[in-house]
Amino acid sequence: MRKKPRSKWMVFAVTGIANFGFSFSSNSLNLALPFLREEFGVTQGDVSWLALVYTLIPCCMLLLFGNLGDSYGYKRQFQAGFLLFAVFSVCAPLLSPNIGVLVFFRALQGVAYSMIISITQAVIYRTFDDSERGKALGINVVFVSAGLISGPTIGGFLLAYFSWHSIFYVCGIFGALGYLGTAVALENDAVQNSGRERPDFAGSAFFALFVAPLSIALNFSDEWGFLSAKFGIAILLSLAGLLLFIRKERHTAQPIMPLNLFRNRTFLMANGVSFLSYTTQQLTFYLFPFFLADIIRLSSDWAGMVLIASSVVMMIFSPIGGAFTDRFGPKPPVIAGTLLFALACLLTTFFTEQTGLPYIILVLALIGAGSGLSTPGFNVAIIGSVPKNQAGIASGLLATARNLGLTCGTTLASVMLTVRGTHYTSLRYPETASHLMAQRDTYFVGIALVLGATVLMACLPPPKHESEEKQEPGKTT
Numbered sequence: 001m002r003k004k005p006r007s008k009w010m011v012f013a014v015t016g017i018a019n020f021g022f023s024f025s026s027n028s029l030n031l032a033l034p035f036l037r038e039e040f041g042v043t044q045g046d047v048s049w050l051a052l053v054y055t056l057i058p059c060c061m062l063l064l065f066g067n068l069g070d071s072y073g074y075k076r077q078f079q080a081g082f083l084l085f086a087v088f089s090v091c092a093p094l095l096s097p098n099i100g101v102l103v104f105f106r107a108l109q110g111v112a113y114s115m116i117i118s119i120t121q122a123v124i125y126r127t128f129d130d131s132e133r134g135k136a137l138g139i140n141v142v143f144v145s146a147g148l149i150s151g152p153t154i155g156g157f158l159l160a161y162f163s164w165h166s167i168f169y170v171c172g173i174f175g176a177l178g179y180l181g182t183a184v185a186l187e188n189d190a191v192q193n194s195g196r197e198r199p200d201f202a203g204s205a206f207f208a209l210f211v212a213p214l215s216i217a218l219n220f221s222d223e224w225g226f227l228s229a230k231f232g233i234a235i236l237l238s239l240a241g242l243l244l245f246i247r248k249e250r251h252t253a254q255p256i257m258p259l260n261l262f263r264n265r266t267f268l269m270a271n272g273v274s275f276l277s278y279t280t281q282q283l284t285f286y287l288f289p290f291f292l293a294d295i296i297r298l299s300s301d302w303a304g305m306v307l308i309a310s311s312v313v314m315m316i317f318s319p320i321g322g323a324f325t326d327r328f329g330p331k332p333p334v335i336a337g338t339l340l341f342a343l344a345c346l347l348t349t350f351f352t353e354q355t356g357l358p359y360i361i362l363v364l365a366l367i368g369a370g371s372g373l374s375t376p377g378f379n380v381a382i383i384g385s386v387p388k389n390q391a392g393i394a395s396g397l398l399a400t401a402r403n404l405g406l407t408c409g410t411t412l413a414s415v416m417l418t419v420r421g422t423h424y425t426s427l428r429y430p431e432t433a434s435h436l437m438a439q440r441d442t443y444f445v446g447i448a449l450v451l452g453a454t455v456l457m458a459c460l461p462p463p464k465h466e467s468e469e470k471q472e473p474g475k476t477t
Contacts, residue, residue, distance in 0.1 A: 023147025086175025156304020282409025317372025
C-alpha cells in the first residue's frame with residue numbers, strides 16, 4: 001500500500017520552494033550578465049552561456065530524470081537535487097576564477113534543476129486528490145511567477161549593494177531549505193517504485209547528442225560562421241543524434257519519448273505553438289537587461305523593478321487565460337495572447353536612448369498579458385490531445401519543449417544581437433545605434449515566430465469528443 005506523506009500541504013510547500021527557487025535563479029542571474037561580461041572581460045557570446053546552459057541541460061535530461069524518479073523514488077531524487085543545487089550554488093562564486101569555470105558550475109546547477117523540476121508536478125499530482133489537484137497545480141504557477149518577479153527585484157538590489165556572488169548564495173539557501181523540507185514532508189517511496197524497467201539511458205544520451213551540438217552551433221555561429229567546418233560538424237553531430245534517437249525509441253520497450261504521440265496532429269501542432277511561444281518569450285527577456293543597462297543606463301536595482309511588470313501582469317492574466325480556455329476552448333485565448341505578444345515585439349522596435357519608462361513598462365505588460373492568456377490554452381490543448389493514461393508523458397514532453405524553446409530563444413537572441421551588431425558597426429554606425437538596430441532586427445524575428453504560433457493555433461483541429469477518444473486512442477486526429 002502506498003505511504004501517505006505526513007502533510008500534503010508540506011509537500012506543496014516543498015514543490016513551491018523548488019519552483020520559486022529555480023525561477024529566481026534563472027531570472028536574477030540574467031540581470032547580472034552585463035556585469036559579468038565586464039568583470040571577466042569576455043564577449044557577449046561568452047557570457048550568454050550562463051543563460052544558455054541553465055536551459056540547455058534540462059532539455060537534455062528532463063525526460064531521463066522523470067523516468068528515474070518513477071523507478072527509484074521521488075523523495076530520494078528530490079533530496080539529491082536540492083542538496084546538489086545548494087552545493088553548486090555556493091561553490092560557483094567561490095571557485096570560479098574565470099567565465100569558463102562559472103559556466104561549468106551553472107551547468108551543474110542545471111543538472112540539479114532537472115532532477116527536481118522533472119518530477120515536481122508528479123509529486124503534486126500524487127499527493128492531492130481530484131477535488132484539490134487542480135487548485136494545487138494552479139497555485140503552483142504562482143510560485144513560478146513569484147520567482148520570476150523576485151528574480152529581477154532581489155537580484156537587482158543584490159547587484160547594487162553586494163555583488164553577483166550574493167545571487168548564488170541566495171540560491172544555495174533555497175537548495176538547503178528544499179532539502180530540509182523534503183526530509184520532513186515526504187515519506188520514503190523507494191520500495192514503492194522499485195522493480196520497474198530500466199530507464200532508457202541510451203535514448204536519453206542520443207537525445208542529448210541531438211540537442212547539445214545544435215544549440216552550441218547556433219550559439220557560436222557568429223564566431224565560427226555558418227559555412228565553417230566547426231559549424232558543419234556540430235550540425236552533423238546533431239542530425240546523427242536525432243537519427244539514433246528515433247531509431248532507439250522505435251525499438252525500446254520503455255521509450256523516454258513515445259514517438260507515436262506525434263502522429264496526433266493536435267499534439268504536434270500545440271507543442272509547436274508552445275515551442276515558438278517560449279522561444280519568443282526568452283528572446284525578449286534576454287534582450288531587455290542589456291537595453292536597460294547599456295542603452296538607457298538604468299541602475300541594476302531600478303532595472304529589476306522595471307522588469308517586474310511582465311511577471312506581475314502574467315500572474316493576473318494566467319487565471320483569466322485559464323477561465324477563457326475552460327469556457328471557449330484553447331484557440332481564442334491563445335490567439336489573443338500571441339497577437340498581444342506580437343504587438344509588444346513590434347513596439348520594442350521603436351526603442352531609443354530617449355525611450356521613457358512608462359513606454360517600456362507598457363511593452364513589458366503586454367508581454368506578460370500575452371503569456372498569461374496563451375500559456376494555459378496551449379497547455380490544455382497538449383494534455384487534452386492524448387488519452388488520459390498518457391497525460392504524464394505529455395506533461396513531460398511539454399516541459400521538454402518549453403525548455404528547448406527557452407534554450408533556442410537565448411541562442412537566437414545572442415546570435416542575432418552579435419551578428420547584426422557587427423554588421424551595423426562595420427557600416428560605421430555608432431555603438432549605441434548599432435545595438436539598437438541589432439535589437440530591432442532581433443525583435444522582428446520574434447514577431448515572425450509568434451505569428452507562426454498564431455497560425456498554428458488557428459489551424460489546430462477541433463477537439464475530439466471523449467467517446468471518440470476512447471474508441472480511437474492511438475489514431476491520428
